[in-house]
Amino acid sequence: MTGSLDDPSTPFLALERGRVEANARRLQAHLERLGVSLRQHVKTAKSVEVAGIVEPGGAITVSTLAEAEAFADAGYRDILYAVGIAPHKLPRVRALRERGVDLTVLLDSVEQAAGAGVPAFIEVDCDGHRGGVHPDDPALVDIAATLEASGGQVRGVLVHAGESYFADGDEQLRAAAQHERDVAVRAAQVLRAAGFATPVVSVGSTPTAHFATDLRGVTEVRAGNFVFFDLVMAGIGVCSHADLALSVVVTVIGHQAGKGWILTDGGWMATSRDRGTSRQRVDQSYGLVADLDGVLFDDLVMADASQEHGMLAIRPGSAARLPELPVGARVRILPIHACATAGQHDAYHVVEPGSRIVEAVWPRVRGW
Known part of the structure; x- marks a missing residue:
C-alpha cells in the first residue's frame, strides 16, 4: 500500500485495477468464442x-x-x-x-x-x-x-x-x-x-x-x-460508464457563483483537449465528474478548460443543482478519450473500485 487518493499532489491519474481485469476478461472471452x-x-x-x-x-x-x-x-x-x-x-x-x-x-x-x-x-x-x-x-x-x-x-x-x-x-x-x-x-x-x-x-x-x-x-x-474504456466508447454503446477504469483526480480551487462554475486545478494539460463526444448524441464536454469514491454527480460535467484550470458546471438544460464542493475537495474526472488523457501523465495510482487506497504506482512509457 502506498497511501490514499487524498495524498498525492493533483492532478494525477487513478486507475481501478478490478475494472481493467473485467474489461480484459470480457473481450478475451468474446474473441475466444470467435x-x-x-x-x-x-x-x-x-x-x-x-x-x-x-x-x-x-x-x-x-x-x-x-x-x-x-x-x-x-x-x-x-x-x-x-x-x-x-x-x-x-x-x-x-x-x-x-x-x-x-x-x-x-x-x-x-x-x-x-x-x-x-x-x-x-x-x-x-x-x-x-x-x-x-x-x-x-x-x-x-x-x-x-x-x-x-x-x-x-x-x-x-x-x-x-x-x-x-x-x-x-x-x-x-x-x-x-x-x-x-x-x-x-x-x-x-x-x-x-x-x-x-x-x-x-x-x-x-x-x-x-x-x-x-x-x-x-x-x-x-x-x-x-x-x-472512456466516454467516447460509452457514447457509441461499446461499454457503460461503470466500465471506465481511468479518471483524473483534481482539487477544487475556487468558485464562480455567477457563472455556475466550480474551478479545479485540472485543465486540458491534465485531461487533454479531446472533445470526442461533441459529435455524439450526448456531449460530455471535457468529462463527467465523480466524487473521490467514484460515484458520479448528477449532470455535473467538466464544461470548459484552460491550460491548468478546469470549470465544472451543471449540464445545460438539467434541473440538477451544483454540489457544494469546498476549496480543497477532490473529485475525479472521467475522460473523453482515455488514450489522450493518459498521455498527459507519467504514472497510474492503482486502486480497486470504490476504494481510495492506493495499492501501487505504475509508470507509463513516454516519448517516441
Missing part, C-alpha cells in the same frame, strides 16, 4: 503492468518505438509497430530484431517497401480513415513484391476500422466490424493468389473487436482502448 487471438495494443496504457493484466508476455501492438523498446526490456518478443515506417527509424527496428525481438513494421507504399528489408504488414484501407491501400489496387501486389525483393517478408495484412469510433448504435458497429473483416480477408486472398504466403490477417479497433460476429479468415484482433 476463434481468434488478441494482439493487445499497448498505446492506450503504455504500461507493462497493465499489459500484464491482459496477457503477460503476449503478442502486442505498439504505436512508438519507445514502447517497443520498453516492452522488449520487459521480455515481450512478438511486437508489431503499427505506424507507417519512416526510413530513419529502421536502425532502431533492426537493433531490436538483433536482440531476438520479432518486431514487424507497417507500410503501404512501394517507396517504404523498397527500403525496409524487415518483416512487415501491408496496411489495407477499409474506410478511408487514414492510411492504407485498397485491396483491389494493383499497388498491393507491387508493394509485396518490392518488400520481398528488398530482403523483407510479407508477414500479413493489417486493417483498422477507424471510422467505427463515429458509429451510432449496434447495427452500425456490427456493419463496421463485418466490413473490416471482409476487406482484410479479400486483401489476403489477393496476395496469396499472387504467390505471397501472407500468414497473418490482422484487424482491429476497440469498437469492432466487441461487435464482430464473423471473423472467419482473420487470425488476430488488435485493440487497446478496451483496458480503460
Whole structure:
C-alpha cells in the first residue's frame, strides 16, 4: 500500500485495477468464442503492468518505438509497430530484431517497401480513415513484391476500422466490424493468389473487436482502448460508464457563483483537449465528474478548460443543482478519450473500485 487518493499532489491519474481485469476478461472471452487471438495494443496504457493484466508476455501492438523498446526490456518478443515506417527509424527496428525481438513494421507504399528489408504488414484501407491501400489496387501486389525483393517478408495484412469510433448504435458497429473483416480477408486472398504466403490477417479497433460476429479468415484482433474504456466508447454503446477504469483526480480551487462554475486545478494539460463526444448524441464536454469514491454527480460535467484550470458546471438544460464542493475537495474526472488523457501523465495510482487506497504506482512509457 502506498497511501490514499487524498495524498498525492493533483492532478494525477487513478486507475481501478478490478475494472481493467473485467474489461480484459470480457473481450478475451468474446474473441475466444470467435476463434481468434488478441494482439493487445499497448498505446492506450503504455504500461507493462497493465499489459500484464491482459496477457503477460503476449503478442502486442505498439504505436512508438519507445514502447517497443520498453516492452522488449520487459521480455515481450512478438511486437508489431503499427505506424507507417519512416526510413530513419529502421536502425532502431533492426537493433531490436538483433536482440531476438520479432518486431514487424507497417507500410503501404512501394517507396517504404523498397527500403525496409524487415518483416512487415501491408496496411489495407477499409474506410478511408487514414492510411492504407485498397485491396483491389494493383499497388498491393507491387508493394509485396518490392518488400520481398528488398530482403523483407510479407508477414500479413493489417486493417483498422477507424471510422467505427463515429458509429451510432449496434447495427452500425456490427456493419463496421463485418466490413473490416471482409476487406482484410479479400486483401489476403489477393496476395496469396499472387504467390505471397501472407500468414497473418490482422484487424482491429476497440469498437469492432466487441461487435464482430464473423471473423472467419482473420487470425488476430488488435485493440487497446478496451483496458480503460472512456466516454467516447460509452457514447457509441461499446461499454457503460461503470466500465471506465481511468479518471483524473483534481482539487477544487475556487468558485464562480455567477457563472455556475466550480474551478479545479485540472485543465486540458491534465485531461487533454479531446472533445470526442461533441459529435455524439450526448456531449460530455471535457468529462463527467465523480466524487473521490467514484460515484458520479448528477449532470455535473467538466464544461470548459484552460491550460491548468478546469470549470465544472451543471449540464445545460438539467434541473440538477451544483454540489457544494469546498476549496480543497477532490473529485475525479472521467475522460473523453482515455488514450489522450493518459498521455498527459507519467504514472497510474492503482486502486480497486470504490476504494481510495492506493495499492501501487505504475509508470507509463513516454516519448517516441
